[in-house]
Amino acid sequence: MTNMIALVTGANKGIGLATARQLGTLQMTVLVGARDAERGRTAERALRAEGLDATFLPLDVTDAESVTAAAEWVEKKHGRLDVLVNNAGIVLGDGERALPSETTLATLRRVYETNVFGPVAVTNALLPLLLRAPAARIVNVSSEVGSIGVMTDPAGALFALTSVPYPSSKAALNMVTAMYAKELRDTPIKVNAANPGYCATDLNGNSGFRTPEQGAEVSVHLATLPAHGPSGLLWGFQMDAGGGYGVLPW
Template identity: 45%
Template sequence: MKTVLITGANKGIGFETARQLARQGYHVYLGSRDLANGQRAAAQLQAEGLPTVEAIALDVTDTESVRAARAEIGRKTTVLDALVNNAAITGGMPQTATGASVAAFEAVFNTNVFGVVRVTQAFLDLLHQAPQPRIVNVGSSGASLTLHSDPAWKYYHHKGAVYPASKAALHMYTIVLAYELRDTPFRVNAVDPGFTATDLNNHRGTGTVEEAGTRIAKYVLVGDDGPTGRFISEEYTPVTGEIPW
């Protein structure tokens, strides 16, 4: 049975991704900063007939928590087939370049960028043991530098200095990680789930978590001929899937 770790998986897009991958036969390690919340989420999926889901305490901003999660999962398996770096925060709005505090940048980057680095590096050894390892970093079309520079883009005036900057940094990390793993079976991609109605945006999004979960799960399930080092947004470009950085 293949295994996957999903960070921030006790609710929203991470939870739905866990559901969809469990349906595909994966054993899902459901990462949750609060273990009790993770256990409730796992119990809900188990009640739906998906027994291969278990909660793991994992705070991506805490190095010791990441190490403890790695040790716990390492006691259960010697192989991790996939990692979905989903945990993220927005940092609140508005986020003007002239007014956003350094503390806001630090908090958001600590989760959205440094958290991804912590988790990825901690679990890379288990991923290397998989025959077809996959890493999906949950990105955002709202962090496309190309689109944000285009006055014709429909979201051109929806600027934010903090959250989009963190996701743009995550995209760069994805490019470099994919490059370093280019001669291996890894497939590493940044995937935009779309503007999804979740707690992250006070449910202002126009897409559903089911759609978002499908988009992320697709790149966990991608074959050896699938893309790597790409920025995927099927909401923005449903035909080719790729979006400009």
């Protein structure tokens, strides 16, 4: 993995920071994408203190100028990109019970700006640099709640969940993943969606039963797939299958 360049969005904390750390331990140069400069620099210092090659990269995935500036910086500094992990995401809901009928369009728009439009904007801006790499990998951090198959299974652990914004945004991101995989199927680039599982992060008040490090393992696996590895899959933790890793239904 020597001399590979990896960019992780939302890498200043949680699964994103753990992903940056694990990629760094594989001797990759890690670009710590974060919209909060103070937190981004703090993450950079922490990773460097561990002996990793990490650099904070200002990046707000919802801001077109920020995305363009980040892509221009990567091109000028490195000339290519080997790994892109679209990790930045938010969770918002409406109402006490988070029912579909309680959902507001304002909340829906905010969630989609980060969770769907952001990965598309970042991927498109960096795709020319990914195509310059020998065999780039794109990982979109999704969720099992974006799987229609999982969410509509009456016997499944997630059947009771009804919130629209976050699950539907991840379902949309899954389709985005599949479409990029189709477009790039004749290139060495592999595009997959990662399901880290229910990890303890700020997104859920640290209530998850998996650690950020365990969640990051999924993205790192997909970011380091060999040439014969798959593309266009939702892969990761399988809660309804008793744990372990594997392919999840769209």
